[in-house]
Amino acid sequence: MKKKKTGLVSLLGAAIALGLGGRANASSVVDWKEYNGHRYELTPDVTSWTGAEHYARSLGGRLVTINDAAEESWLKNTFGTEEMYMGFYQPNPGENEPAGGWEWTSGEPVTYTNWHRGEPNNSQGLEHWTHMNMYNGGGWNDIPANWDNLVGIVEVPEPTTIGLLGLGSFGLLKRRKK
Ligand SMILES: [Ca+2]
Numbered sequence: 001m002k003k004k005k006t007g008l009v010s011l012l013g014a015a016i017a018l019g020l021g022g023r024a025n026a027s028s029v030v031d032w033k034e035y036n037g038h039r040y041e042l043t044p045d046v047t048s049w050t051g052a053e054h055y056a057r058s059l060g061g062r063l064v065t066i067n068d069a070a071e072e073s074w075l076k077n078t079f080g081t082e083e084m085y086m087g088f089y090q091p092n093p094g095e096n097e098p099a100g101g102w103e104w105t106s107g108e109p110v111t112y113t114n115w116h117r118g119e120p121n122n123s124q125g126l127e128h129w130t131h132m133n134m135y136n137g138g139g140w141n142d143i144p145a146n147w148d149n150l151v152g153i154v155e156v157p158e159p160t161t162i163g164l165l166g167l168g169s170f171g172l173l174k175r176r177k178k
């Protein structure tokens with residue numbers, strides 16, 4: 001009995017550590033954060049922008065779409081102010097460079113931008129993808145395809161898994177009653 005209790009305590013400790021650790025362990029449900037009915041998490045590792053977008057799609061989402069200043073400040077408060085990929089890109093690079101032709105990979109309309117001073121600059125004509133928090137905490141920056149040193153923020157337009165599980169058991173109960 002006593003042993004079991006200790007086990008539970010260390011399990012709780014591990015869960016808390018996971019929650020606080022953030023990007024250290026991205027495989028756990030604990031890592032999902034919820035905002036406005038959408039869930040968010042970081043890619044488990046640093047990767048390329050394209051790799052991060054592929055990872056987001058494998059979870060049924062996209063790299064984050066930032067619709068307004070409130071969402072951006074929630075992202076900073078939740079995931080920190082390090083540079084991280086987001087889903088803003090130029091699907092037809094070369095059109096209206098540097099500031100034109102930007103879209104969200106989610107297909108949502110562009111309602112807000114927060115470029116860092118002097119950005120987007122389309123450096124060397126190669127920058128058609130983006131990260132937020134330039135120089136840790138600044139605005140957005142356009143980057144080339146060969147970056148592979150950041151994590152990305154995934155946004156899935158669904159409630160958290162816990163919420164879905166809740167809905168699932170509710171459906172089951174309803175069915176049982178029939
Ligand atoms: Ca560009």
Ligand SMILES: [Ca+2]
Binds near residue numbers: 123141143
């Ligand atoms: Ca740039």
